[in-house]
Amino acid sequence: MSTGPLDYPQTDQATVNEGRGMRIAIAADHNGLALKARLIARLTAQGHEVDDRGAHADGVTVDYPPLCADVCGRVVDGHADRAIVVGGSGMGEVIACNKIRGIRAGLCHDRFTTEISRAHNDANVIVIGAKVLSPELAEEIVDLWFTTRFKGGPHQQRLDQIALLERGEPLT
């Protein structure tokens, strides 16, 4: 992952790898365990290195914020190129992830939101609601997410503005 002048993670190795051979941290709460397992199998078969950060126990209710903090921390500290979080709706998860400096998490539930999260927002975390999507659509959008490149240009300027907000600095 490169670090730009504003000291936050920018376009990452993923765009260089064009969707292959990335280090991916993944987590799910109790609502997302089956989908997490399915995505791990698929991404591993595609040649990615997948780090399953939990939860691991089926039938046990868990809180999602610590899982979000963990996988996002792996991205921010450079141990992972990108992260996936699976929840029930994914709404709380995307809120939690976006509290972490350097994280741009997108809640993706169709092809449009998925493409925009990468092309415009350079999202480094994708959040999926296992109760919102079919497993087949989840696989499709994860594939799309990993192969969609950030467009840069005016979108980079907006990300720079978001980074200023994150740092509590005035927008110029």
Ligand SMILES: O=C(CO)[C@H](O)[C@H](O)COP(=O)(O)O
């Ligand atoms: O998607 C989620 C948060 O946005 C969680 O999966 C959901 O809130 C968990 O709820 P419950 O404990 O009732 O299964």
